[in-house]
Amino acid sequence: MRDALLQVRDVHLALPAPGGPRPVLAGVDLHVPRGSFTCVVGPSGCGKSTLLGVVAGLRRPDRGRVLLDGRDVTGTTGHAAWMAQDDLLLEWRTVVDNVALGLQVQGLRRREARARVRDLLSGFGLADHADARPSELSGGLRQRAALARTVVQGRDLLLLDEPFGALDALTRLHLQRWLAATWAAHRWTVVMVTHDVREAVTLADEVVRLSDRPAHVAVRHVVDDPHPRHPAALGAGARRVEHEVLAGLGVLDGQDTPGAPESGRGTSGVRGRSRASTP
Numbered sequence: 001m002r003d004a005l006l007q008v009r010d011v012h013l014a015l016p017a018p019g020g021p022r023p024v025l026a027g028v029d030l031h032v033p034r035g036s037f038t039c040v041v042g043p044s045g046c047g048k049s050t051l052l053g054v055v056a057g058l059r060r061p062d063r064g065r066v067l068l069d070g071r072d073v074t075g076t077t078g079h080a081a082w083m084a085q086d087d088l089l090l091e092w093r094t095v096v097d098n099v100a101l102g103l104q105v106q107g108l109r110r111r112e113a114r115a116r117v118r119d120l121l122s123g124f125g126l127a128d129h130a131d132a133r134p135s136e137l138s139g140g141l142r143q144r145a146a147l148a149r150t151v152v153q154g155r156d157l158l159l160l161d162e163p164f165g166a167l168d169a170l171t172r173l174h175l176q177r178w179l180a181a182t183w184a185a186h187r188w189t190v191v192m193v194t195h196d197v198r199e200a201v202t203l204a205d206e207v208v209r210l211s212d213r214p215a216h217v218a219v220r221h222v223v224d225d226p227h228p229r230h231p232a233a234l235g236a237g238a239r240r241v242e243h244e245v246l247a248g249l250g251v252l253d254g255q256d257t258p259g260a261p262e263s264g265r266g267t268s269g270v271r272g273r274s275r276a277s278t279p
């Protein structure tokens, strides 16, 4: 197993609920190598965003630890940059100033921050939009700007929470393709939550499926097809994992599915690629 940048060890967390604290995370373990892309999927409301919050240090777990490069960062912030579905761009600032904000919050002067950001914008296809306001951008370009603002912070870890969840299907497809290529060029360490299994197998080295709440890691699926992948032209390995994940989520009913490599195979049918977790 490759050395981990991020390790989540036996994390438990209960959150307030009307009848008393309700367990949301129940012994979650993650192992995320540096420069890898991990996608977290699971049933709605199982605790995916809560887990990202624990990794970012925004929530302290009741039990368990978060380690970054072997250093205990449980309940502390500063090691991870976060991007959510809502791009949170400031409408009165231009694109370059929105992205520069990611550096200004770290203490860089505005002029210096803007200069650094301009270089980055071209890699994100935003050079021609540097002086536009967010309201002048399409949804896809807005998400690119939000991602640029996340990346520019230079944190060790990027946490993406359903970043394309609010986009229409076509824009989403374009952005998945773009992110697959951009990530392959940079190899940031990413943990991304998504409901879209096709998106997960397009981008990830490993797809982690959480159980129902209280969540633990039900299965980890390795996707070892080469990067970058195209969401509309996936290879056999990615399609097999997609099938396994969908079956694990209860979306398939055991019938053959177009794109599945062999009939009648469920999550346990392909050994050596998917690892059942020991909760």
Ligand SMILES: Nc1ncnc2c1ncn2[C@@H]1O[C@H](COP(=O)(O)OP(=O)(O)OP(=O)(O)O)[C@@H](O)[C@H]1O
Pocket (backbone or CB within 6 Å): 015, 016, 017, 024, 042, 043, 044, 045, 046, 047, 048, 049, 050, 051, 213
């Ligand atoms: N601040 C909070 N206080 C109390 N309960 C919370 C809080 N935030 C989330 N929860 C509850 O914790 C559970 C997990 O929420 P979370 O948002 O982490 O799930 P999720 O898997 O990301 O959801 P979704 O699939 O809908 O995006 C849910 O039952 C939710 O209602």
